Amino acid sequence: MYLPDFDYIAATSVAEASRLLASLGPEAKILAGGTDVLPMMKQETIAPKTLVSITRLDGLKAISLEEGRGVVIGALCTHNEVMKSSLLQEKYLSVCETAHRMANNQIRNIGTIGGNITNAVPSADFPPILIALGATVTLQSNSGSRSVLLEDFFTGPRQSVIRQDEILTEIVIPVNGFNGSTYHKFGLRRSGALAVVGVAVAVVMEGDLCKDVRIALGAVAPTPIRAREAEALLRGKEINDALLEEAGKLAAAASKPISDMRGSAEYRRDMVRVFTRRCLRKAIDQGHV
Amino acid sequence: MQAIQDKEGVKRYLITLYVNGDSYTRVVKANTLLVNVLRDELDLTGTKKGCELGDCGSCTVLLDGKPVNSCLVLAVEADGHEILTIEGLGENEKLDPLQEAFIANAALQCGYCTSGMIMSAKALLNSNPNPTEQEVREAIAGNLCRCTGYVNIVKAILSCAQQPEGGSE
Numbered sequence: 450m451y452l453p454d455f456d457y458i459a460a461t462s463v464a465e466a467s468r469l470l471a472s473l474g475p476e477a478k479i480l481a482g483g484t485d486v487l488p489m490m491k492q493e494t495i496a497p498k499t500l501v502s503i504t505r506l507d508g509l510k511a512i513s514l515e516e517g518r519g520v521v522i523g524a525l526c527t528h529n530e531v532m533k534s535s536l537l538q539e540k541y542l543s544v545c546e547t548a549h550r551m552a553n554n555q556i557r558n559i560g561t562i563g564g565n566i567t568n569a570v571p572s573a574d575f576p577p578i579l580i581a582l583g584a585t586v587t588l589q590s591n592s593g594s595r596s597v598l599l600e601d602f603f604t605g606p607r608q609s610v611i612r613q614d615e616i617l618t619e620i621v622i623p624v625n626g627f628n629g630s631t632y633h634k635f636g637l638r639r640s641g642a643l644a645v646v647g648v649a650v651a652v653v654m655e656g657d658l659c660k661d662v663r664i665a666l667g668a669v670a671p672t673p674i675r676a677r678e679a680e681a682l683l684r685g686k687e688i689n690d691a692l693l694e695e696a697g698k699l700a701a702a703a704s705k706p707i708s709d710m711r712g713s714a715e716y717r718r719d720m721v722r723v724f725t726r727r728c729l730r731k732a733i734d735q736g737h738v
Numbered sequence: 739m740q741a742i743q744d745k746e747g748v749k750r751y752l753i754t755l756y757v758n759g760d761s762y763t764r765v766v767k768a769n770t771l772l773v774n775v776l777r778d779e780l781d782l783t784g785t786k787k788g789c790e791l792g793d794c795g796s797c798t799v800l801l802d803g804k805p806v807n808s809c810l811v812l813a814v815e816a817d818g819h820e821i822l823t824i825e826g827l828g829e830n831e832k833l834d835p836l837q838e839a840f841i842a843n844a845a846l847q848c849g850y851c852t853s854g855m856i857m858s859a860k861a862l863l864n865s866n867p868n869p870t871e872q873e874v875r876e877a878i879a880g881n882l883c884r885c886t887g888y889v890n891i892v893k894a895i896l897s898c899a900q901q902p903e904g905g906s907e
Binding site (some may be wrong): 451452455457483487493529734 | 748752769774790792795798805815858861
């Protein structure tokens with residue numbers, strides 16, 4: 450299986466990449482890890498005339514704690530770099546666990562977190578947990594830089610608010626009070642499988658009292674979504690099992706899944722109920738201490 | 739990286755790869771894949787092509803020490819990087835202990851997945867000389883084998899693990 454012909458340009462700065470993407474228009478695509486773009490080109494799903502490689506932009510490969518901003522993850526960090534980051538393991542282990550359940554080792558060594566977001570595939574694993582943690586993404590172009598709440602980034606399957614000349618440069622998890630968080634991916638295999646249902650939960654617990662909670666669902670709607678009714682039910686309440694079951698039902702009602710070869714809509718909806726309850730229990734137990 | 743335009747106007751790129759300790763300079767096109775340079779240009783046909791979409795792992799090589807699917811890496815992107823293929827294991831006529839272990843444990847039948855499997859295992863043992871069975875299974879989760887059922891592959895890799903400190907019980 451060979452790749453069709455295309456032009457290749459290795460950008461040496463974000464500004465150069467933005468300028469190229471602006472002048473070449475929609476027939477140019479960004480190449481980062483390439484684990485999504487190259488298979489799509491081989492299968493003739495897409496046929497870009499130019500690939501603008503950003504892999505040499507070393508400034509987008511760090512994970513750091515920035516005063517007043519929070520944890521900043523460079524868009525070119527690979528899934529394995531996210532998984533092994535000691536800073537993330539200390540602050541948000543749930544993000545590392547999410548990376549660990551993605552694809553397989555070979556793909557995790559080249560696929561990037563920025564690519565996982567910008568592809569805007571509904572079943573992508575990073576978006577639900579990052580949305581639950583209130584993350585923003587920085588979109589940079591030569592006309593400036595803007596910060597977008599990840600929750601508002603997606604507009605449909607493979608569609609987002611990113612403009613042709615913009616590059617997603619970093620993901621920021623702001624300073625927040627969440628003391629428990631988790632992502633549960635339900636896939637048909639332990640490895641190398643897309644999520645049939647993905648549920649992420651972040652909570653602020655004070656003893657049994659749920660001060661705040663966010664629930665994000667992946668693979669069960671055209672974009673990742675928040676289960677706001679379920680969140681509202683739990684916020685400010687003392688948590689018990691009946692409440693968690695009810696929250697699961699509300700989250701299932703908020704989902705709009707499709708039927709495909711991985712599962713029927715009915716099955717997915719019921720799994721949202723089950724995994725929302727389980728995720729809530731796990732995040733709450735973490736935050737309880 | 740130097741780009742050259744030929745008579746037909748096709749751009750070609752001068753790249754240098756460090757494969758199994760040797761340096762190779764080649765002219766490639768933008769759409770040339772690393773796996774095709776290895777197999778067609780350098781005659782290193784130990785690296786196999788299977789699905790060519792990043793699912794099967796038969797094209798696994800180590801890029802700067804990390805296992806990757808060479809069918810998903812552009813040759814131009816590998817410019818200046820170190821690559822280890824199955825041919826780079828062992829010395830002269832002596833096989834790598836992992837290769838010996840695969841033979842001793844009958845860890846292959848048709849053999850098509852074997853080079854990729856061994857490269858994934860090599861990367862694991864380099865970073866974690868004494869893995870658990872779970873860690874071995876995770877490390878080769880991106881390498882599909884349709885013959886063996888994996889049992890003997892896992893056994894072979896575990897047999898190459900160092901004894902835990904203090905020796906065996």
